[in-house]
Amino acid sequence: MSYVTVSAKIPRRLKELMDRYGVKPGPVIREALEREVRMRILEEAEREAKRLRDKLSRIPDEEFARLIREDREAR
Numbered sequence: 001m002s003y004v005t006v007s008a009k010i011p012r013r014l015k016e017l018m019d020r021y022g023v024k025p026g027p028v029i030r031e032a033l034e035r036e037v038r039m040r041i042l043e044e045a046e047r048e049a050k051r052l053r054d055k056l057s058r059i060p061d062e063e064f065a066r067l068i069r070e071d072r073e074a075r
Contacts, residue, residue, distance in 0.1 A: 006029070008029070
């Protein structure tokens with residue numbers, strides 16, 4: 001796995017407190033970014049699921065049943 005470096009400016013007081021309490025920024029930043037990315041991925045999946053639900057709701061139940069029967073018979 002390759003890595004890249006990202007940086008952020010923080011208030012001096014926050015850095016002093018991090019030093020005082022031994023908070024290492026790397027793991028904290030990594031976890032926060034991973035959590036944010038997961039949240040965005042889930043939001044995107046929800047939007048796509050809603051879009052598909054709206055499209056599929058226009059297809060009559062009989063059509064679904066026909067497609068399932070055709071698929072089973074083809075196997």
